[in-house]
Amino acid sequence: MELVYFLIILFSTQYLRDTLHTKTEDPETDKRLNFLRIAAIVYFCISMVTSFDDQTGGMWLWHVLIVAFFWYLNHDEKFKSGKSYFQSFYAPIVIAIFLDVVSVALPTFYSKYDSYLDSFSSIAFIWVIAIWYQNRKQQKQLAAERLQRLEEEKQNQLIAAQKAELELVVGERTREILQQKEELETTLQHLQATQVQLIQSEKMASLGELTAGIAHEIQNPLNFVNNFAEVNTELIEELKEEQEKESPDLELIEEILTDLADNMQKMVYHGKRADSIVKGMLLHSRSGSGEKQLVDINALADEYMRLAYHGLRAKDKSFNAALEKNFQTDPLMGQVMPQDFGRVLLNIFNNAFYAVMERKREEGENFQPTVWLSTSQEENFLLIKIRDNGTGIPDAVKEKIFQPFFTTKPTGQGTGLGLSLSYDIIHKGHNGTLTVTSEKNSFTEFCVQIPLIN
Amino acid sequence: MDHVKILVVDDETDVQPLFEQRFRREIRKGELSFSFAFSGEEALKYMEEHASEVVLILSDINMPGMSGIDLLKHIRRTHASPNPRVMIITAYNDNDYYNQAISGGADDFLTKPLDFTLLKEKLSQL
The missing domain is CATH 1.20.140 (Butyryl-CoA Dehydrogenase, subunit A; domain 3)
Known part of the structure; x- marks a missing residue:
């Protein structure tokens, strides 16, 4: 035990x-x-x-x-x-x-x-x-x-420990991402501001192109208005002198009076000429309200066709082109933002006239430059076709023409924004479509479709 | 002052009554006489017919067809002598046109709206 x-x-x-x-x-x-x-x-x-x-x-x-x-x-x-x-x-x-x-x-x-x-x-x-x-x-x-x-x-x-480390890393990453996000946001703001500036500068460029021509065109009527007014002052002096004579030459007095009246008419005519040019220019520069209005598409298109032609001719008077119009229904009422829509048409017409001018330069006297404007009302949309028989657009270029900054014009002559803005105005602003068909050295046709709004 | 014959070239037809009235006194006194052509081509045709008479050509630049600069060059090719003198008139007051005109052989360069007081001064120096 x-x-x-x-x-x-x-x-x-x-x-x-x-x-x-x-x-x-x-x-x-x-x-x-x-x-x-x-x-x-x-x-x-x-x-x-x-x-x-x-x-x-x-x-x-x-x-x-x-x-x-x-x-x-x-x-x-x-x-x-x-x-x-x-x-x-x-x-x-x-x-x-x-x-x-x-x-x-x-x-x-x-x-x-x-x-x-x-x-x-x-x-x-x-x-x-x-x-x-x-x-x-x-x-x-x-x-x-x-x-x-x-x-x-x-x-x-x-x-x-690993978790703490991970959290630290995640926190750091989050900070980095946030910083990047802020940087991106700032960049985006800069880009948007630049875009606004570019759009504005494009508008000013097309307006500038037009104004240069139109300002020149105004000098001609002004030349007459000023000089005929001065002539009339002289004629009136002469008339007074003649009347004060002992024996006035009645025939001369009659002649002077006729000249005075003729000159007055010329002054009025040239004054009105200048007036219509300025009105056309104002229509283009007025800032659009951005609201759709019911307007006559035919009248609007016709006006911008003439404006584009006028602007080009003011710069180069040797330039001539046939203007063909075909209105299926007249008037043709459509809901558009007139200023924006006008800019699109002006752009297309400017390109059309530029193309026929180029072809005329290449082919010479035998070529007849022509620009066609046709409008029609289809089942549920309005169709505006602008066609020219100019140099045409090569296939390689065709897909690029609506891209921003794409231009075939020499540096300084085009911003390359005209058609890209036009595309946006028609597609985003009007829910429509802007398309082009073309054949080299044959024709170019722009089709604008906008939906019918009841 | 001797008799001076002037050819005015401009596509604006109203230049004719304008010149005729502004220079009515000089015309009446026989100091100046004017002819008018409303295109470059018309001016050349007139020059072929009246070559020796014309002392001065006043030409616009922007005209349908042949421009004022083309006309100037053409005239300088066919008329090597100092006459006729050529003054170029344009509403485009820019260096490009000025250089083109002067290098093409123009004697002077004027802008629209035309200052007739200045033009008269220049004519009196001829």
Whole structure:
């Protein structure tokens, strides 16, 4: 039975030292437990060597020792966690003490069942070993679990660190993206502003082209208005002089009066001529309200056809072209933004006249430049066709003509925005279509379709 | 001042009454006489018939068909002598036309609206 007690003390101290980690966390207690263990080992060795267990006195000392040991463990708060483990040892201890008490108190009874009772120490031994083994298994399992937990914790820490790092990176990226977004927005604003400026400059360019020609055209009537007015002043002076004479020359007076009247008529005629030119120019430059109005498409197209022709002729009077008009229905009313729509027509006419002029330059006298304007009302749209027998558009160029900045004119003579803006005005502004068909050195025909609005 | 014969070339027909009235005194006194041509081609034809008579040509630039510059070059080719003098008139008061006219052999360059006081001064210096 000493072996059992010895093992109980050995296992218990070992258990406490392991579970409470006294070695590192409580060296004081560790020392005490270690002392108890060593004491137990020493006492066990002595008892074995001297075999003074033969008298039950040795055993009683063991009983006292073990009770004191457990009493000590039970009275220290530190060892509370090991209580259930100690308690599993109580049963063999209590029974051992009981048996020893019986052997003293009832020696005859004890010796009668001696063999049964003695086998108890073997059972107690197995019991203690079993508990120890069971506990060791649990400890190992716990240790494994703890290890796993530690591993998991490490993993978690690693993940947390990675997450923090990721968040930092994401934050940085987000800032970069935001900055890029802001930069892009600024760029977009610049682009939009530039676009507005370009559209404006295109408008001014086409207007400028027209004004240059028209301003020149105004000088001619002005020349007559100014000079005939000055002539008339002179004639009136002459008339006065003649009347003051003793014998006025009636024939001369009559002649002067006729000239005066003729000159007045010429002044009025040239004044009106200048007036109509200025009116045409104003119509083009007036800023459009951007609202659709019901207008006579025929009249509008005719006006811009003449305006384009007029503008070109003002620059180059040697230029002549036949203007052919074919209106299926007259008037032809349509819902358009007159200024924008007029710009489209002016653009197409300018191109048409430019093309026939080029071909005339190439082919000379035998070529008769002609520009056709025809309008018609189809089932659910209005159709305006502008055709010229000019140089035509090569196939390679045809697909590019509606692209912004594309121009075949020499540098400085075209912005390359005319047809691209026209395309936008018809497609976006009027829900219509602007298409072109052409054959090199034969013809070009632009078709404008706009939906009928009731 | 000797008799000076001037050929005015312009497609605007109203230049005829204008010149005739502005120079009515000079015409009446016999100092100046005017002929008119309403295109470059007409002017050339007139020059073939009256080459020796014309002392001065006043020509517009922008005319249908032959332009004033073309006419000037043509005249300078066929008439190497200083006469006739050629003055170019245009409503385009720009350097390009001025250079074209002067390099083409023009004696002077005037702009519309025509300043007749200035023109008379220039004529009196002939």
